[in-house]
Amino acid sequence: MASTDVIVQEVSRRDDSQRFVNDFSLQVATVNGSGSQSANTILLRSIFQMGIPVSGKNLFPSNIAGLPTWYTIRANKHGYIGRKKEIDFLIAMNQETAREDVLSLSPGAAVLYDEPMNLASLRPDLTFYSVPFDKIVATVCPEAKLRKLVKNMIYVGVMAHLLGLDMVQVENALRKQFAKKVKAADLNWGAAQAGFDYAASSLSKKDPCRVERMDKTAGKIIVDGNTAAALGSMFAGVTVVTWYPITPSSSLVETLIDYMKKYRIRPDGKATFAIVQAEDELAAIGMVIGAGWAGARAMTATAGPGISLMAEFAGLGYYVEIPAVIWDIQRVGPSTGLPTRTSQGDVLFTAVLSHGDTKHIMLFPASVEECFSMAQDAFNLAEWFQTPVFVMSDLDLGMNNWMSDPFPYPTQPIDRGKVLSKEDLDRLGGFARYKDVDGDGIGWRTLPGTDHPAAAYFTRGSGHNEKAQYTERPDDYENNMLRLARKFEGARARVPKSVQMGSGRERVGIIAYGTSHWAILESRDQLRNEHGLESDYLRLRAYPFPHEVQDFIENHERVYVVEQNRDAQLFDLLRLDLPVEQVGKLRSIAHCHGLPLDARSVTDELMSLEGN
Amino acid sequence: MATTSSAEPKTNRIGLTVIDYKGGRTTLCAGCGHNAISERIIDAMYEMGVQPERVAKLSGIGCSSKSPAYFMSRSHSFNAVHGRMPSVATGAVLANHNLIALGVSGDGDTASIGIGQFVHLMRRNLPLIYIIEDNGVYGLTKGQFSATADIGSKLKTGVINDLPPIDTCALAIQLGASFVGRSFSGDKRQLLAMLKAAIAHRGTVMLDVISPCVTFNDHEGSTKSYKYMKDHDEPLQEISFIPSFEEIDVDYDPGTTVDVTMHDGSHLRLRKLDVDYDPTNKLRAIATLTEAHHEGETLTGVFYIDPNKPTFMDLLHVTDEPLATLPADAVRPPKAVLDEVMESLR
Structure with a gap:
């Protein structure tokens, strides 16, 4: 499928001028320790404050200063905040990676770069913007040793112009970022303005990435x-x-x-x-x-x-x-x-x-x-x-x-579990630490310091019986282990329930967990819109797996288990847990490249497994 | 103490009999030094009138670490994993600093697998009594050398130890423990006085108690045998302890005796024997230990004490009530706090 699809996509990219409005992925390539994090956060916040759903992902090295770092901001009007596979706009600030960064872009993408890097000749199929960062920074930052830190703020201003960001929002975001450091804020605001002015006077907009005010982030937090x-x-x-x-x-x-x-x-x-x-x-x-x-x-x-x-x-x-x-x-x-x-x-x-x-x-x-x-x-x-x-x-x-959304104040009381107090012991006379008195496998415990002569028990990692006494008896050991297993079974009903999406009547089901969720949300729309494939989705939130997992698998012909590791680890846990007749329904989609999972990869692999 | 023949059993200052401090029947070998230490702990706790329910016993793995089952059944006890008792004890004290934490370890549990946690525990001066029941061998695995075995000491199998020992006392002094001493399980009087002072102390007490292993390390050629200790035990001082709740009725001669006023008002009296020794001088303490080691003597006594050093709990500045049982409204900030934080993230 690959080659023809790419061409179709490319054509539609150029044709559809609305497509990149509030829907693009912007990557800043810098060196860590250069102060770019502030600039990137301000860009992110500025877009957010204009009401556009946004996410920021920092791809950083295991290093303190001097190695390449990429920060990706994704704006998406549909609210997709997972990683997008393609980069639509690159801000190239790192000489060391610039060439490879540019060469890896899809046709039609845009590049903003520091003038001396002279990247424009690398590819004919990209849009290039050249900005003389050093010259601009010299005009706004007299103190030479601060320039390195302020330089990055210039691309914030340039991007504000190119994307159509409201400079009022940029200033709000900037002042929030520097908080009480007023001098630093003023200096950086000057740099952002200089970038904006340069872009306004010297660059002409040629790429399709733009922002337009929306109302999808009102009341939200980052x-x-x-x-x-x-x-x-x-x-x-x-x-x-x-x-x-x-x-x-x-x-x-x-x-x-x-x-x-x-x-x-x-x-x-x-x-x-x-x-x-x-x-x-x-x-x-x-x-x-x-x-x-x-x-x-x-x-x-x-x-x-x-x-x-x-x-x-x-x-x-x-x-x-x-x-x-x-x-x-x-x-x-x-x-x-x-x-x-x-x-x-x-x-x-x-x-x-x-x-x-x-x-x-x-x-x-x-x-x-x-x-x-x-x-x-x-x-x-x-x-x-x-x-x-x-x-x-x-x-x-x-x-x-x-x-x-802002976090709701907890409504659940703090549940300290089965703990016996002195008063309880007065009433009961004593207790057996590991005795299953309630039939749920969970014994009652006492805390050290409880002022009652019968409160103490002996905690030991060696074999113990109901009374917490040392034992090597086979039946004591086995009974204890079986009780622990019963206790664990009981957790299925008490852990957070799975979240299900879809009609519940589709042939294809998807199971995912954790951050894979964001790729699945988007991928299900891609499957529907691009391939006409409807799917049901169960997002697992806990192990041991709650009971609804088996029902979900029962009700689907095929269930794709999507996760971010090599060996399909949750898939394996499911296989251990499920009745054998359900195991055959499972298919694994596993990614292990270290980058957050993106929807496109899931969609492509799922369709390939579907036989398309 | 048990000389009275009256019908009423003798009780301590909180009305408990010594029976109230007993534990389960020991399963260690007859004659094991550890059993004698358990007995002294019972005596010390009884004589000091410690409420057993306030004591938390903690141990690692090994013969020594089994012994908390053999004293003070009315105290909670935690027999944890090998070499990791210090972290478990630290957690317990963080949760409830009103507990009297008593850690029992061995030389293998402390000086080999547990040396990492041991040194960091000493650094923190956590309020805790840490006893090493030190016999120079791994008893439960049948007599391999531990890291406190002296150079040249011989196993039953004839194997000679050719590595230098770790001196846990010197380490503890250097690192920050505020009460450090060594005793011998066979010296009832000295060990009892030191244990009572340990109970009165606030901060980390580190007591290395030579405790012969009758099965694997009590033979000719061992430096941790009863006979070797009889010949080489060199007490630094004659130790007496006057608890805060007892009248002081004996004067002392400042020329021959150091009187240490403990944090709770008790008095630890150290009557000098051969050498003029100042137990508040760290450098001198370490030098003295090193010298004794060179001379092949096993020095016992109180090597170092600072009764007023701030403990780890002082540094953490936690509430007077145990953190473990603070009520919900003390540990869950009100909604206004969440609102404020949410506003800052907009």
């Missing part, structure tokens, strides 16, 4: 998933946070520290929390387990390498039944992998993290709003089921900017 997770955790009542720095999870805890210092210090100066940077991830989760045992709402945040180190404690937490919340902001593995690229590659490992028979509850947030709400779900589930709960975010969700 936030990254790690910030949302931090906020969710604060409102979930977290009291102990222990962590070890690792990309891409560090910003979750660092943001949490900022919010907690601001909102969780009492008037007497005392903190209602303790946050500790541990010596490694082993200690981070060990502290969480210790704190959870003693009754705190305790959490840590990490990424794949940390998850590997936490395996031993995860098994302990499962077996001795201690609540814990672990955020995994997934990045590309195995080993160090690509620390600054996104992935859903920890799902299979985390599901059974530990030696011995172990199963863990996992939550799959797809949006910043779910990072906020699942932070609360995670604690409630962890304390209810007395077990570690893993929230499987990823770098794309955690570190990139997403548009969202």
